[in-house]
Amino acid sequence: MRTAKDFFAPLAVGAPAPVREIPARPSRAIHFFDPGNPKMAAKVPDMVGTVDVLLGNLEDAVKAENKEISREGLVKIGRDVDFGPTQFWTRINSLDSPWVLDDLTTLVPAIGDKLDVIMVPKVQGAEDIHYVDRLLAQLEAKAGITKPILIHAILETARGVANVEEICGASPRMQGISLGPADLAADRRMKTTRVGGGHPGYLVRQDAPALAEGGYDFTGQRAIFQQDLWHYTMARMVDACAMHGIYAYYGPFGDIKDTVACEDQFRNAFLMGCVGAWSLHPVQIKIANKVFSPSVEDVKHARRVIAAMGDGTGAVMLDGKMEDDASVKQCKVMVDLAEELAANDPELKAKYDAIVVD
Ligand SMILES: CC(=O)SCCNC(=O)CCNC(=O)[C@H](O)C(C)(C)COP(=O)(O)OP(=O)(O)OC[C@H]1O[C@@H](n2cnc3c(N)ncnc32)[C@H](O)[C@@H]1OP(=O)(O)O
Ligand SMILES: CC(=O)C(=O)O
Ligand SMILES: [Mg+2]
Known part of the structure; x- marks a missing residue:
């Protein structure tokens, strides 16, 4: 573990000095697009200013045979687009994948001066952040980048959840954490088959009414109340982020057509302390912008x-x-x-x- 004296020292000669405080930039919606998908890529310039974060995704949801096309597409978008007030992020491939080294060694020299944040998936512990931290410093130094690129981790493994506090504090580059409910469910061997959101089977049922002759009537209709599968993880994530002065986010809500339940899930996250959530489809941007902005009444x-x-x-x-x-x-x-x-x-x-x- 780095001592307090070394915590803010650059990890490579010539790398920019780490930030002392993570800037509070709006990030209500982190909008995902596949930079290798020509239709999505074409929409990016017009989305600038309508969404707080545009994220070029290179990991899951990009087919293995398209990884290089997506990476090249991201470089082109990074070079061509003026992002104005919108942040520009990417999600790289996981650290054990065959693509991640090329992701980092290509993106940092090519568009490292444009990238605000790199999202790292499937983070298991502080060691994963330390690896990316040092590599980024070396690449930034080599490319002459003057503003440090920040790191965002996805909480999507059981070990990651167990280590969430150390992940948040692993580097001054740590900008925030998102819940990754789909991979986390698989890693935990949960019995869901969805991308985020609730589950009708995870519930509590109203008590059975008492009978006049004694005992209870277990046969009648009773109200059921669906519970939030993600409450425990969200609470741990929010506390760990707040403790380290970084930002917490709900991740993806895969039921694109159910805009009502999406809004509910995002609102729960907002009330618990998150600053934003992911948008997978343009329709989810306005939900996040609404939910994560304090209401006029509040x-x-x-x-x-x-x-x-x-x-x-x-x-x-x-x-x-x-x-x-x-x-x-x-207040x-x-x-x-x-x-x-x-x-x-x-x-x-x-x-x-x-x-x-x-
Ligand atoms: C568990 C995780 O890792 S979640 C993160 C990884 N997943 C993702 O990044 C998914 C991103 N989103 C998508 O791939 C798509 O939105 C899908 C597959 C969910 C739905 O795509 P479609 O069936 O094409 O949606 P739909 O027909 O409603 O699209 C309407 C238009 O919006 C465009 N569009 C859809 N999603 C996006 C997006 N994320 N960004 C920009 N444009 C988009 C479509 O290309 C289409 O354009 P067109 O009108 O020019 O034809
Ligand atoms: C967000 C993400 O990557 C997941 O849910 O697996
Ligand atoms: Mg995932």
Whole structure:
């Protein structure tokens, strides 16, 4: 383990100095596209400014025979497109795959000055981050890159979940973590066959009603309540990220047509502390942009509490509820996020600016 003294030292002579703090850039939707798919690739320039993150995917969902075409497509997009306010990320192939070394040694010299974040799949422990960290430093130094490329890990193995805290703290490049529910389910031997979302079989059932003569009626209809399969993992991920000052994300929601359940899953993630989720299809971008932006009502309430609390200490009653230092802190999280997002999103800014605090 690196000591505190060495933690922020560049890992190669000539590599840029690591960042001390991960910038809070909007990343409500991380939109996946296959850079080797001509239809998707053609849409990328017009998507700039409509989505916070455009991610060229090289890993799963790209056929083995197309890996090189996708990598070349990504280089072309990286060179040709002006990403403006939108972040440009990639997901490389897994560290045990035959493609990852070429991914990194091609992408960093070619478009390393454009790439904000590299997403690393199937991360098992800090050693995986250390490997990518050192290699990136060497490649950045060789290519003369001046801004360090950040790393985002996908939490999609049982060992990765067990090691999530050390993964988050493994490098100053660590930008965040996404839940990878599909590979994680397979690795854990869960009995699901989906990409994210809930499962109708994972439920609790209302208690059986008591009978007048004693005992219970187990025969009648009883309400069932579907439970969230991902709650435990999400909670661990959010805590580990918050502890290390990096960002947590829900991953993919594979049922593209079920926009209602997608919105629910994203909202759960937002409420738990995530800043964004993945978008696999253009229809999911606006769901994520909506869900991960504080609502006008929440911002209005937060501003009222902050105003009522003066210097932020003590306790007051507002609308019949007690507010104190801790509720002000929550309200500040909401207001700060709203301001960060509004700085990049004129429509949102107009909505927040129109709020009148009574
Ligand atoms: C578990 C994991 O690892 S998840 C991450 C890996 N998976 C991915 O990255 C999947 C990305 N998404 C996709 O491949 C596709 O969206 C699919 C396969 C899910 C659906 O694709 P389609 O059946 O073509 O969807 P659909 O017909 O609705 O597409 C409508 C249009 O949007 C385009 N489109 C679809 N998805 C995307 C996308 N992610 N980005 C940009 N454009 C897209 C299509 O090319 C099509 O264009 P056209 O109107 O010019 O013909
Ligand atoms: C996100 C991802 O890669 C997975 O769910 O497996
Ligand atoms: Mg995966």
